[in-house]
Amino acid sequence: MPTVPDSKLPRIAFAGTPEFAARALDALATFDCDIPLVLTQPDRPAGRGMKLMPSPVKQRALAHGLPVAQPETLKTPELRAPLLEAAPDLLVVVAYGLLLPRSVLDIPRLGCINIHASLLPRWRGAAPIHRAIEAGDVRTGITLMQMDEGLDTGPMLAERALDILPADTTGSLHDRLAECGARLLIDTLPALLAGRIQPVPQPAEGACYAAKISRGEAQLDFARPAGELERAIRAFDPFPGAVMTMQGVAIKLWRAQAIERTGEPGRIVEVSDRGVVIGCGSGCLRVTEMQKAGGKRLAVADFLRGHAFEAGQQAQLPVR
Template identity: 50%
Template sequence: MNIVFAGTAPFAVPSLKALLAAGHRVVAVYTQPDRPAGRGRKLAASAVKQAALEAGIEVRQPPRLRTPEAASQLAALAPDLLVVVAYGLILPPAILAVPRLGALNVHGSLLPRWRGAAPIERALLAGDAETGVCIMQMDAGLDTGPVFLARREPIRPDDTAGSLRERLAALGAQALCEVVADLERGTAVARPQPAEGACYAAKIDKREAQLDWAQPAAVLERAVRAFNPAPLAWTLWRGQRLRVGGACVLAGRGAPGQVLAAGAPGVEVACGEGSLLLTALQAEGGRMLSAREFLAGRRIEPGELLELPPPG
Protein backbone atom coordinates (compact mmCIF):
# COMPACT_ATOMS: atom_id res chain seq x y z
CA MET A 1 0.00 0.00 0.00
CA ASN A 2 0.96 3.61 -0.51
CA ILE A 3 0.86 5.19 2.95
CA VAL A 4 0.94 8.91 3.70
CA PHE A 5 1.93 9.72 7.29
CA ALA A 6 0.83 12.90 9.08
CA GLY A 7 2.38 13.78 12.43
CA THR A 8 4.28 16.49 14.25
CA ALA A 9 4.94 15.77 17.94
CA PRO A 10 7.56 13.32 19.26
CA PHE A 11 4.67 10.98 20.19
CA ALA A 12 4.29 10.25 16.46
CA VAL A 13 7.91 9.27 15.75
CA PRO A 14 7.72 5.65 17.03
CA SER A 15 4.70 5.03 14.78
CA LEU A 16 6.52 6.32 11.69
CA LYS A 17 9.62 4.32 12.48
CA ALA A 18 7.58 1.18 13.17
CA LEU A 19 5.85 1.42 9.78
CA LEU A 20 9.20 1.75 8.05
CA ALA A 21 10.76 -1.08 10.06
CA ALA A 22 7.84 -3.34 9.08
CA GLY A 23 8.58 -2.67 5.42
CA HIS A 24 5.56 -0.50 4.64
CA ARG A 25 5.87 2.05 1.83
CA VAL A 26 5.52 5.59 3.23
CA VAL A 27 5.40 7.81 0.16
CA ALA A 28 5.26 11.18 1.97
CA VAL A 29 5.14 12.71 5.41
CA TYR A 30 2.97 15.69 6.32
CA THR A 31 4.02 17.73 9.34
CA GLN A 32 3.38 21.24 10.66
CA PRO A 33 5.57 24.13 9.46
CA ASP A 34 8.82 24.80 11.33
CA ARG A 35 8.22 26.86 14.48
CA PRO A 36 10.43 29.15 16.60
CA ALA A 37 11.89 27.23 19.53
CA GLY A 38 14.41 27.62 22.32
CA ARG A 39 15.77 30.79 23.88
CA GLY A 40 17.02 32.03 20.52
CA ARG A 41 13.57 31.46 18.95
CA LYS A 42 15.14 30.01 15.82
CA LEU A 43 12.97 28.01 13.44
CA ALA A 44 13.08 24.32 14.34
CA ALA A 45 11.84 21.27 12.46
CA SER A 46 9.31 18.99 14.13
CA ALA A 47 10.45 15.65 15.50
CA VAL A 48 8.55 13.91 12.71
CA LYS A 49 10.19 16.02 10.01
CA GLN A 50 13.62 15.14 11.36
CA ALA A 51 12.78 11.42 11.36
CA ALA A 52 11.34 11.59 7.84
CA LEU A 53 14.37 13.37 6.41
CA GLU A 54 16.69 10.84 8.05
CA ALA A 55 14.70 8.10 6.30
CA GLY A 56 14.79 9.92 2.95
CA ILE A 57 11.03 10.49 2.77
CA GLU A 58 9.46 13.50 1.06
CA VAL A 59 8.20 16.04 3.62
CA ARG A 60 5.27 18.39 3.10
CA GLN A 61 4.40 21.22 5.50
CA PRO A 62 1.15 22.93 4.46
CA PRO A 63 -0.05 25.53 7.00
CA ARG A 64 -3.63 24.33 6.52
CA LEU A 65 -5.54 21.61 4.71
CA ARG A 66 -8.90 23.29 4.11
CA THR A 67 -8.23 24.16 0.47
CA PRO A 68 -9.01 22.37 -2.80
CA GLU A 69 -5.29 22.46 -3.60
CA ALA A 70 -4.48 20.50 -0.43
CA ALA A 71 -6.85 17.69 -1.40
CA SER A 72 -5.58 17.53 -4.98
CA GLN A 73 -1.94 17.49 -3.85
CA LEU A 74 -2.68 14.61 -1.50
CA ALA A 75 -4.58 12.76 -4.25
CA ALA A 76 -1.54 13.05 -6.55
CA LEU A 77 0.30 10.72 -4.17
CA ALA A 78 -2.34 8.01 -4.83
CA PRO A 79 -2.50 7.06 -1.14
CA ASP A 80 -4.22 3.86 -0.11
CA LEU A 81 -4.07 4.89 3.55
CA LEU A 82 -3.47 8.02 5.60
CA VAL A 83 -1.97 7.50 9.08
CA VAL A 84 -2.38 10.43 11.48
CA VAL A 85 -0.53 10.63 14.81
CA ALA A 86 -0.29 13.82 16.90
CA TYR A 87 -0.44 15.97 13.77
CA GLY A 88 -2.07 19.06 15.26
CA LEU A 89 -4.11 20.13 12.22
CA ILE A 90 -7.78 19.37 11.64
CA LEU A 91 -8.39 17.13 8.64
CA PRO A 92 -11.50 18.22 6.71
CA PRO A 93 -13.80 15.65 5.05
CA ALA A 94 -12.26 16.37 1.64
CA ILE A 95 -8.88 15.16 2.92
CA LEU A 96 -10.30 12.13 4.71
CA ALA A 97 -12.06 11.08 1.50
CA VAL A 98 -8.86 10.90 -0.58
CA PRO A 99 -7.22 7.64 0.61
CA ARG A 100 -8.84 4.44 -0.63
CA LEU A 101 -8.93 2.99 2.90
CA GLY A 102 -9.48 6.28 4.73
CA ALA A 103 -7.43 7.58 7.62
CA LEU A 104 -6.19 5.86 10.78
CA ASN A 105 -5.44 7.73 13.98
CA VAL A 106 -3.34 6.62 16.94
CA HIS A 107 -5.06 8.13 20.00
CA GLY A 108 -3.59 8.07 23.51
CA SER A 109 -6.62 6.97 25.52
CA LEU A 110 -9.23 4.23 25.78
CA LEU A 111 -11.96 5.77 23.68
CA PRO A 112 -14.54 7.12 24.18
CA ARG A 113 -12.88 8.34 27.38
CA TRP A 114 -10.71 11.41 26.83
CA ARG A 115 -11.46 12.38 23.27
CA GLY A 116 -9.55 15.52 22.33
CA ALA A 117 -6.15 17.17 22.47
CA ALA A 118 -4.73 16.24 25.90
CA PRO A 119 -5.84 12.71 26.83
CA ILE A 120 -2.66 11.80 28.71
CA GLU A 121 -2.62 14.88 30.93
CA ARG A 122 -6.36 14.62 31.62
CA ALA A 123 -6.08 10.96 32.63
CA LEU A 124 -3.37 11.86 35.16
CA LEU A 125 -5.27 14.85 36.50
CA ALA A 126 -8.38 12.72 37.00
CA GLY A 127 -6.47 10.05 38.87
CA ASP A 128 -7.36 7.31 36.37
CA ALA A 129 -5.92 3.89 37.22
CA GLU A 130 -5.34 2.97 33.58
CA THR A 131 -5.35 4.36 30.10
CA GLY A 132 -4.18 3.02 26.74
CA VAL A 133 -4.16 3.60 23.00
CA CYS A 134 -6.75 3.15 20.30
CA ILE A 135 -6.27 2.74 16.56
CA MET A 136 -9.30 4.51 15.17
CA GLN A 137 -10.83 5.12 11.75
CA MET A 138 -11.10 8.89 11.45
CA ASP A 139 -14.42 10.52 10.63
CA ALA A 140 -15.75 14.07 10.66
CA GLY A 141 -16.20 14.07 14.46
CA LEU A 142 -13.63 14.67 17.18
CA ASP A 143 -12.15 11.24 17.92
CA THR A 144 -15.56 9.65 17.38
CA GLY A 145 -14.70 7.10 14.69
CA PRO A 146 -14.89 3.31 15.03
CA VAL A 147 -11.98 1.57 16.73
CA PHE A 148 -9.94 -1.24 15.15
CA LEU A 149 -7.78 -2.06 18.15
CA ALA A 150 -7.37 -0.93 21.77
CA ARG A 151 -4.43 -1.66 24.06
CA ARG A 152 -4.59 -0.99 27.81
CA GLU A 153 -1.79 0.43 29.96
CA PRO A 154 -1.77 0.88 33.78
CA ILE A 155 -0.92 4.32 35.13
CA ARG A 156 1.89 4.01 37.66
CA PRO A 157 1.89 6.04 40.90
CA ASP A 158 5.02 7.93 39.79
CA ASP A 159 4.01 8.47 36.15
CA THR A 160 4.42 11.92 34.67
CA ALA A 161 2.87 12.97 31.38
CA GLY A 162 6.30 12.46 29.87
CA SER A 163 6.86 8.90 31.10
CA LEU A 164 3.31 7.81 30.28
CA ARG A 165 3.43 9.40 26.82
CA GLU A 166 6.64 7.52 26.04
CA ARG A 167 5.07 4.14 26.88
CA LEU A 168 1.86 4.91 25.00
CA ALA A 169 3.81 6.02 21.93
CA ALA A 170 5.57 2.65 21.81
CA LEU A 171 2.32 0.77 22.48
CA GLY A 172 0.53 2.76 19.78
CA ALA A 173 3.25 2.08 17.21
CA GLN A 174 2.96 -1.66 17.80
CA ALA A 175 -0.84 -1.60 17.60
CA LEU A 176 -0.76 0.53 14.45
CA CYS A 177 1.39 -1.99 12.62
CA GLU A 178 -1.02 -4.76 13.61
CA VAL A 179 -3.96 -2.87 12.14
CA VAL A 180 -2.12 -1.89 8.95
CA ALA A 181 -1.18 -5.55 8.41
CA ASP A 182 -4.83 -6.54 8.91
CA LEU A 183 -5.92 -3.89 6.39
CA GLU A 184 -3.50 -5.32 3.84
CA ARG A 185 -4.92 -8.81 4.41
CA GLY A 186 -8.48 -7.50 4.29
CA THR A 187 -9.25 -8.81 7.80
CA ALA A 188 -9.42 -5.53 9.76
CA VAL A 189 -12.72 -4.85 11.53
CA ALA A 190 -13.58 -1.53 13.19
CA ARG A 191 -16.25 -1.39 15.88
CA PRO A 192 -18.28 1.70 16.84
CA GLN A 193 -17.34 3.37 20.10
CA PRO A 194 -19.77 2.78 22.98
CA ALA A 195 -22.16 5.62 23.67
CA GLU A 196 -21.47 5.69 27.40
CA GLY A 197 -18.31 6.95 29.07
CA ALA A 198 -17.42 9.67 26.58
CA CYS A 199 -15.58 12.70 27.94
CA TYR A 200 -13.46 15.48 26.45
CA ALA A 201 -9.75 16.09 27.03
CA ALA A 202 -9.46 19.83 26.47
CA LYS A 203 -6.14 21.32 25.43
CA ILE A 204 -3.98 22.29 28.41
CA ASP A 205 -4.07 25.98 29.28
CA LYS A 206 -0.87 27.16 30.99
CA ARG A 207 -3.00 28.94 33.59
CA GLU A 208 -4.27 25.55 34.75
CA ALA A 209 -0.76 24.69 35.87
CA GLN A 210 -0.83 27.20 38.74
CA LEU A 211 -1.14 25.21 41.94
CA ASP A 212 -4.26 26.09 43.96
CA TRP A 213 -3.21 25.43 47.54
CA ALA A 214 -6.86 25.31 48.63
CA GLN A 215 -7.12 21.97 46.81
CA PRO A 216 -6.27 18.65 48.51
CA ALA A 217 -2.61 17.67 48.36
CA ALA A 218 -3.45 14.50 46.39
CA VAL A 219 -5.04 16.60 43.64
CA LEU A 220 -2.00 18.89 43.44
CA GLU A 221 0.43 15.96 43.36
CA ARG A 222 -1.39 14.63 40.31
CA ALA A 223 -1.18 18.08 38.73
CA VAL A 224 2.60 18.19 39.25
CA ARG A 225 2.91 14.89 37.39
CA ALA A 226 0.38 15.77 34.68
CA PHE A 227 2.14 19.04 33.79
CA ASN A 228 5.62 17.48 33.67
CA PRO A 229 7.54 18.02 31.39
CA ALA A 230 5.39 20.88 30.09
CA PRO A 231 4.10 23.39 30.94
CA LEU A 232 5.25 22.47 34.52
CA ALA A 233 3.18 23.18 37.60
CA TRP A 234 3.98 26.50 39.25
CA THR A 235 3.25 28.81 42.14
CA LEU A 236 4.23 32.35 43.08
CA TRP A 237 6.94 32.83 45.70
CA ARG A 238 7.93 36.37 46.65
CA GLY A 239 6.29 37.65 43.47
CA GLN A 240 8.21 35.33 41.14
CA ARG A 241 7.11 32.17 39.38
CA LEU A 242 8.42 29.02 41.03
CA ARG A 243 8.02 25.87 38.93
CA VAL A 244 7.57 22.47 40.55
CA GLY A 245 8.97 19.32 38.95
CA GLY A 246 8.31 16.77 41.70
CA ALA A 247 6.15 16.40 44.80
CA CYS A 248 4.69 13.91 47.25
CA VAL A 249 1.74 13.95 49.62
CA LEU A 250 2.16 14.41 53.38
CA ALA A 251 -0.28 14.85 56.25
CA GLY A 252 0.79 18.32 57.44
CA ARG A 253 -1.75 20.96 58.44
CA GLY A 254 -1.83 24.72 58.08
CA ALA A 255 -3.31 27.59 56.13
CA PRO A 256 -3.39 26.76 52.41
CA GLY A 257 -0.14 27.95 50.80
CA GLN A 258 1.75 28.21 54.09
CA VAL A 259 5.28 26.81 54.13
CA LEU A 260 5.45 24.31 56.99
CA ALA A 261 9.09 23.26 56.60
CA ALA A 262 11.99 23.69 54.19
CA GLY A 263 15.00 21.40 54.12
CA ALA A 264 16.93 18.84 52.09
CA PRO A 265 13.93 16.51 51.57
CA GLY A 266 11.85 19.36 50.17
CA VAL A 267 9.60 22.33 50.86
CA GLU A 268 6.43 21.30 52.65
CA VAL A 269 3.38 23.42 51.84
CA ALA A 270 -0.02 23.20 53.52
CA CYS A 271 -2.99 22.44 51.26
CA GLY A 272 -6.74 22.42 51.67
CA GLU A 273 -6.31 18.84 52.83
CA GLY A 274 -2.91 17.51 53.88
CA SER A 275 0.35 19.00 52.66
CA LEU A 276 2.59 18.74 49.62
CA LEU A 277 6.34 18.20 49.78
CA LEU A 278 7.98 19.95 46.80
CA THR A 279 11.04 17.91 45.89
CA ALA A 280 12.17 19.58 42.63
CA LEU A 281 12.04 23.32 42.02
CA GLN A 282 12.96 25.80 39.31
CA ALA A 283 13.32 29.54 39.82
CA GLU A 284 12.64 32.02 37.02
CA GLY A 285 15.53 31.93 34.56
CA GLY A 286 17.08 28.90 36.24
CA ARG A 287 17.02 25.15 35.74
CA MET A 288 15.16 22.44 37.61
CA LEU A 289 16.98 21.49 40.81
CA SER A 290 16.44 19.08 43.65
CA ALA A 291 15.12 20.74 46.80
CA ARG A 292 18.54 20.29 48.41
CA GLU A 293 20.27 22.08 45.50
CA PHE A 294 17.60 24.77 45.32
CA LEU A 295 17.84 25.62 49.03
CA ALA A 296 21.65 25.64 48.98
CA GLY A 297 21.57 29.19 47.60
CA ARG A 298 18.15 30.37 48.84
CA ARG A 299 16.13 30.45 52.03
CA ILE A 300 12.46 29.64 52.18
CA GLU A 301 11.20 30.34 55.67
CA PRO A 302 8.54 28.32 57.49
CA GLY A 303 5.48 30.51 57.81
CA GLU A 304 5.90 32.11 54.38
CA LEU A 305 2.85 32.01 52.13
CA LEU A 306 2.88 30.91 48.51
CA GLU A 307 0.28 32.84 46.60
CA LEU A 308 -3.13 31.42 45.76
CA PRO A 309 -4.55 31.93 42.25
CA PRO A 310 -7.10 34.74 41.94
CA PRO A 311 -10.77 33.79 42.43
CA GLY A 312 -12.52 32.50 39.33
Protein backbone atom coordinates in the same frame (compact mmCIF):
# COMPACT_ATOMS: atom_id res chain seq x y z
CA MET B 1 -6.90 11.43 -11.36
CA PRO B 2 -3.42 10.47 -10.12
CA THR B 3 -1.66 7.53 -11.65
CA VAL B 4 -0.98 4.79 -9.12
CA PRO B 5 2.55 3.37 -9.49
CA ASP B 6 2.84 -0.29 -10.39
CA SER B 7 3.64 -1.79 -7.00
CA LYS B 8 2.37 -4.73 -5.00
CA LEU B 9 3.26 -2.99 -1.76
CA PRO B 10 0.55 -1.03 0.06
CA ARG B 11 0.96 2.73 -0.20
CA ILE B 12 0.66 4.24 3.28
CA ALA B 13 0.94 8.01 3.68
CA PHE B 14 1.57 9.53 7.12
CA ALA B 15 0.47 12.75 8.84
CA GLY B 16 1.88 13.84 12.20
CA THR B 17 3.96 16.48 13.92
CA PRO B 18 5.44 15.93 17.44
CA GLU B 19 7.77 13.30 18.85
CA PHE B 20 4.84 11.04 19.73
CA ALA B 21 4.05 10.82 16.00
CA ALA B 22 7.69 10.54 14.97
CA ARG B 23 8.02 7.22 16.79
CA ALA B 24 5.07 5.84 14.83
CA LEU B 25 6.69 7.02 11.59
CA ASP B 26 9.92 5.25 12.56
CA ALA B 27 7.94 2.04 13.05
CA LEU B 28 6.05 2.47 9.76
CA ALA B 29 9.37 2.92 7.96
CA THR B 30 10.25 -0.67 8.99
CA PHE B 31 6.96 -2.05 7.64
CA ASP B 32 6.81 -3.62 4.18
CA CYS B 33 5.10 -0.73 2.39
CA ASP B 34 5.66 2.34 0.26
CA ILE B 35 5.40 5.69 2.06
CA PRO B 36 4.65 8.12 -0.78
CA LEU B 37 4.18 11.24 1.38
CA VAL B 38 4.58 12.56 4.92
CA LEU B 39 2.44 15.51 5.98
CA THR B 40 3.51 17.64 8.94
CA GLN B 41 3.01 21.13 10.31
CA PRO B 42 5.08 24.01 8.86
CA ASP B 43 8.39 24.84 10.53
CA ARG B 44 7.82 27.00 13.64
CA PRO B 45 10.03 29.47 15.56
CA ALA B 46 11.60 27.82 18.60
CA GLY B 47 14.37 28.32 21.13
CA ARG B 48 15.87 31.54 22.43
CA GLY B 49 16.81 32.65 18.94
CA MET B 50 13.29 31.86 17.65
CA LYS B 51 14.76 30.21 14.58
CA LEU B 52 12.46 28.19 12.34
CA MET B 53 12.64 24.56 13.42
CA PRO B 54 11.31 21.50 11.61
CA SER B 55 8.92 19.25 13.49
CA PRO B 56 10.19 15.92 14.86
CA VAL B 57 8.18 14.16 12.13
CA LYS B 58 9.80 16.23 9.40
CA GLN B 59 13.26 15.51 10.80
CA ARG B 60 12.54 11.79 10.90
CA ALA B 61 10.95 11.75 7.44
CA LEU B 62 14.00 13.41 5.90
CA ALA B 63 16.27 10.96 7.72
CA HIS B 64 14.29 8.11 6.13
CA GLY B 65 14.46 9.80 2.71
CA LEU B 66 10.70 10.33 2.52
CA PRO B 67 8.94 13.16 0.67
CA VAL B 68 7.44 15.83 2.94
CA ALA B 69 4.64 18.40 2.50
CA GLN B 70 3.83 21.08 5.09
CA PRO B 71 0.52 22.76 4.25
CA GLU B 72 -0.91 25.31 6.70
CA THR B 73 -4.34 23.82 6.01
CA LEU B 74 -5.95 21.11 3.90
CA LYS B 75 -9.05 23.09 3.05
CA THR B 76 -8.15 24.00 -0.55
CA PRO B 77 -7.65 21.72 -3.57
CA GLU B 78 -4.18 23.17 -4.15
CA LEU B 79 -3.00 22.28 -0.64
CA ARG B 80 -4.56 18.81 -0.86
CA ALA B 81 -2.90 18.14 -4.21
CA PRO B 82 0.29 16.46 -2.85
CA LEU B 83 -1.79 13.90 -0.96
CA LEU B 84 -4.03 13.29 -3.95
CA GLU B 85 -1.02 12.81 -6.21
CA ALA B 86 0.54 10.40 -3.68
CA ALA B 87 -2.48 8.09 -4.22
CA PRO B 88 -2.23 6.36 -0.83
CA ASP B 89 -4.19 3.24 0.01
CA LEU B 90 -4.22 4.37 3.63
CA LEU B 91 -3.34 7.51 5.61
CA VAL B 92 -2.00 7.07 9.17
CA VAL B 93 -2.59 10.17 11.30
CA VAL B 94 -0.87 10.75 14.65
CA ALA B 95 -1.09 14.08 16.51
CA TYR B 96 -1.04 15.97 13.21
CA GLY B 97 -2.62 19.14 14.59
CA LEU B 98 -5.24 19.65 11.87
CA LEU B 99 -8.77 18.33 11.63
CA LEU B 100 -9.13 16.49 8.34
CA PRO B 101 -12.07 17.57 6.17
CA ARG B 102 -14.20 15.00 4.36
CA SER B 103 -12.36 15.83 1.13
CA VAL B 104 -9.16 14.47 2.73
CA LEU B 105 -10.73 11.53 4.53
CA ASP B 106 -12.05 10.29 1.18
CA ILE B 107 -8.69 10.36 -0.64
CA PRO B 108 -7.15 7.05 0.59
CA ARG B 109 -8.82 3.91 -0.72
CA LEU B 110 -8.94 2.42 2.78
CA GLY B 111 -9.59 5.70 4.55
CA CYS B 112 -7.62 7.35 7.36
CA ILE B 113 -6.70 5.81 10.71
CA ASN B 114 -5.56 7.57 13.87
CA ILE B 115 -3.36 6.54 16.80
CA HIS B 116 -4.90 8.16 19.89
CA ALA B 117 -3.32 8.12 23.36
CA SER B 118 -6.30 7.02 25.44
CA LEU B 119 -8.83 4.23 25.68
CA LEU B 120 -11.64 5.88 23.77
CA PRO B 121 -14.18 7.26 24.30
CA ARG B 122 -12.45 8.53 27.45
CA TRP B 123 -10.25 11.58 26.85
CA ARG B 124 -11.02 12.58 23.31
CA GLY B 125 -9.14 15.71 22.34
CA ALA B 126 -5.75 17.38 22.50
CA ALA B 127 -4.31 16.44 25.91
CA PRO B 128 -5.36 12.88 26.82
CA ILE B 129 -2.11 12.00 28.63
CA HIS B 130 -2.12 15.11 30.84
CA ARG B 131 -5.80 14.75 31.69
CA ALA B 132 -5.59 11.06 32.55
CA ILE B 133 -2.85 11.70 35.12
CA GLU B 134 -4.55 14.83 36.46
CA ALA B 135 -7.83 12.94 36.94
CA GLY B 136 -6.14 10.12 38.85
CA ASP B 137 -6.86 7.43 36.25
CA VAL B 138 -5.06 4.16 36.99
CA ARG B 139 -5.20 2.92 33.39
CA THR B 140 -4.92 4.39 29.93
CA GLY B 141 -3.71 3.08 26.59
CA ILE B 142 -3.78 3.43 22.83
CA THR B 143 -6.78 3.29 20.54
CA LEU B 144 -6.37 2.78 16.81
CA MET B 145 -9.47 4.16 15.14
CA GLN B 146 -10.98 4.81 11.74
CA MET B 147 -11.26 8.57 11.34
CA ASP B 148 -14.46 10.46 10.67
CA GLU B 149 -15.21 14.18 10.68
CA GLY B 150 -15.66 14.34 14.46
CA LEU B 151 -12.99 14.89 17.11
CA ASP B 152 -11.75 11.39 17.98
CA THR B 153 -15.24 9.94 17.46
CA GLY B 154 -14.56 7.33 14.77
CA PRO B 155 -15.05 3.57 15.16
CA MET B 156 -12.29 1.60 16.88
CA LEU B 157 -9.99 -0.86 15.12
CA ALA B 158 -7.76 -1.99 17.98
CA GLU B 159 -6.72 -0.96 21.47
CA ARG B 160 -4.02 -1.76 23.99
CA ALA B 161 -4.10 -0.80 27.68
CA LEU B 162 -1.28 0.46 29.91
CA ASP B 163 -1.24 1.00 33.67
CA ILE B 164 -0.51 4.53 34.89
CA LEU B 165 2.22 4.11 37.49
CA PRO B 166 2.14 6.11 40.74
CA ALA B 167 5.27 8.06 39.75
CA ASP B 168 4.31 8.60 36.09
CA THR B 169 4.58 12.10 34.70
CA THR B 170 3.16 13.18 31.37
CA GLY B 171 6.71 12.85 30.02
CA SER B 172 7.26 9.26 31.18
CA LEU B 173 3.76 8.11 30.22
CA HIS B 174 4.08 9.85 26.84
CA ASP B 175 7.17 7.81 26.03
CA ARG B 176 5.55 4.50 26.98
CA LEU B 177 2.39 5.30 25.06
CA ALA B 178 4.37 6.40 22.00
CA GLU B 179 6.12 3.04 21.88
CA CYS B 180 2.84 1.23 22.54
CA GLY B 181 1.14 3.12 19.71
CA ALA B 182 3.93 2.37 17.26
CA ARG B 183 3.81 -1.36 18.10
CA LEU B 184 0.02 -1.49 17.91
CA LEU B 185 0.09 0.13 14.47
CA ILE B 186 2.54 -2.41 13.08
CA ASP B 187 0.73 -5.33 14.75
CA THR B 188 -2.64 -4.21 13.31
CA LEU B 189 -1.68 -3.19 9.77
CA PRO B 190 -1.50 -6.69 8.19
CA ALA B 191 -5.06 -7.60 9.20
CA LEU B 192 -6.34 -4.11 8.42
CA LEU B 193 -4.86 -4.08 4.93
CA ALA B 194 -6.27 -7.56 4.31
CA GLY B 195 -9.76 -6.43 5.31
CA ARG B 196 -9.93 -8.73 8.33
CA ILE B 197 -10.79 -6.05 10.90
CA GLN B 198 -14.36 -4.89 11.48
CA PRO B 199 -14.49 -1.37 12.99
CA VAL B 200 -16.42 -1.20 16.27
CA PRO B 201 -18.39 1.97 17.16
CA GLN B 202 -17.25 3.74 20.30
CA PRO B 203 -19.45 3.20 23.36
CA ALA B 204 -22.00 5.92 23.98
CA GLU B 205 -21.13 6.07 27.68
CA GLY B 206 -17.90 7.26 29.24
CA ALA B 207 -16.96 9.92 26.69
CA CYS B 208 -15.07 12.94 28.01
CA TYR B 209 -12.96 15.70 26.50
CA ALA B 210 -9.26 16.32 27.15
CA ALA B 211 -8.96 20.08 26.67
CA LYS B 212 -5.63 21.52 25.58
CA ILE B 213 -3.36 22.46 28.49
CA SER B 214 -3.04 26.22 29.05
CA ARG B 215 -0.27 28.00 30.91
CA GLY B 216 -2.89 29.53 33.17
CA GLU B 217 -3.61 26.12 34.64
CA ALA B 218 -0.03 25.82 35.83
CA GLN B 219 -0.54 28.15 38.81
CA LEU B 220 -1.27 25.86 41.75
CA ASP B 221 -4.22 26.63 44.00
CA PHE B 222 -3.24 25.37 47.45
CA ALA B 223 -6.86 25.54 48.53
CA ARG B 224 -7.26 22.26 46.63
CA PRO B 225 -6.55 18.88 48.27
CA ALA B 226 -2.89 17.82 48.34
CA GLY B 227 -3.60 14.66 46.33
CA GLU B 228 -5.04 16.69 43.46
CA LEU B 229 -2.03 19.01 43.46
CA GLU B 230 0.39 16.07 43.44
CA ARG B 231 -1.34 14.74 40.33
CA ALA B 232 -1.33 18.19 38.72
CA ILE B 233 2.43 18.47 39.24
CA ARG B 234 2.95 15.12 37.53
CA ALA B 235 0.47 15.99 34.76
CA PHE B 236 2.21 19.30 33.99
CA ASP B 237 5.68 17.70 33.73
CA PRO B 238 7.33 18.55 31.34
CA PHE B 239 4.83 21.16 30.09
CA PRO B 240 3.86 23.72 31.25
CA GLY B 241 5.35 22.98 34.68
CA ALA B 242 3.33 23.54 37.88
CA VAL B 243 4.01 26.95 39.44
CA MET B 244 3.74 28.52 42.87
CA THR B 245 4.43 32.18 43.54
CA MET B 246 6.31 32.94 46.73
CA GLN B 247 7.07 36.57 47.66
CA GLY B 248 6.45 37.59 44.06
CA VAL B 249 8.81 34.97 42.61
CA ALA B 250 7.45 32.20 40.38
CA ILE B 251 8.89 28.80 41.24
CA LYS B 252 8.19 25.60 39.31
CA LEU B 253 7.44 22.46 41.29
CA TRP B 254 8.49 19.25 39.59
CA ARG B 255 8.18 16.55 42.23
CA ALA B 256 6.03 16.29 45.34
CA GLN B 257 4.09 13.88 47.53
CA ALA B 258 0.78 14.38 49.29
CA ILE B 259 1.16 13.69 53.02
CA GLU B 260 -1.22 13.41 55.99
CA ARG B 261 -0.56 16.65 57.79
CA THR B 262 -2.46 19.86 58.44
CA GLY B 263 -1.54 23.38 57.42
CA GLU B 264 -3.08 26.61 56.20
CA PRO B 265 -3.46 26.52 52.41
CA GLY B 266 -0.34 27.92 50.77
CA ARG B 267 1.60 28.41 54.00
CA ILE B 268 4.99 26.70 54.44
CA VAL B 269 4.80 24.30 57.39
CA GLU B 270 8.33 22.89 57.34
CA VAL B 271 11.61 23.39 55.49
CA SER B 272 14.30 20.70 55.43
CA ASP B 273 16.50 18.79 53.02
CA ARG B 274 13.68 16.21 52.87
CA GLY B 275 11.33 18.74 51.31
CA VAL B 276 9.35 21.95 51.62
CA VAL B 277 6.01 21.11 53.22
CA ILE B 278 3.12 23.37 52.16
CA GLY B 279 -0.39 23.37 53.55
CA CYS B 280 -3.29 22.54 51.22
CA GLY B 281 -7.08 22.48 51.37
CA SER B 282 -6.72 19.03 52.87
CA GLY B 283 -3.40 17.44 53.74
CA CYS B 284 -0.02 18.92 52.85
CA LEU B 285 2.32 18.73 49.91
CA ARG B 286 5.99 17.80 50.44
CA VAL B 287 7.86 19.34 47.49
CA THR B 288 11.17 17.63 46.70
CA GLU B 289 12.22 19.11 43.32
CA MET B 290 12.01 22.80 42.36
CA GLN B 291 13.19 25.31 39.80
CA LYS B 292 13.53 29.08 39.77
CA ALA B 293 13.14 31.03 36.51
CA GLY B 294 16.33 30.77 34.47
CA GLY B 295 17.68 28.00 36.69
CA LYS B 296 17.82 24.23 36.60
CA ARG B 297 15.54 21.63 38.09
CA LEU B 298 17.08 20.87 41.49
CA ALA B 299 16.51 18.47 44.33
CA VAL B 300 15.13 20.47 47.24
CA ALA B 301 18.36 20.23 49.29
CA ASP B 302 20.33 21.82 46.45
CA PHE B 303 17.59 24.38 45.73
CA LEU B 304 17.55 25.57 49.35
CA ARG B 305 21.27 26.34 49.29
CA GLY B 306 20.55 29.28 47.01
CA HIS B 307 16.95 30.10 47.91
CA ALA B 308 15.96 30.65 51.52
CA PHE B 309 12.52 29.43 52.53
CA GLU B 310 11.16 29.63 56.06
CA ALA B 311 8.23 28.07 57.85
CA GLY B 312 5.37 30.54 57.95
CA GLN B 313 5.93 32.05 54.50
CA GLN B 314 2.78 32.21 52.41
CA ALA B 315 2.45 31.29 48.76
CA GLN B 316 0.23 33.51 46.65
CA LEU B 317 -3.16 31.91 46.00
CA PRO B 318 -4.84 32.37 42.61
CA VAL B 319 -7.67 34.90 42.50
CA ARG B 320 -10.96 32.99 42.27
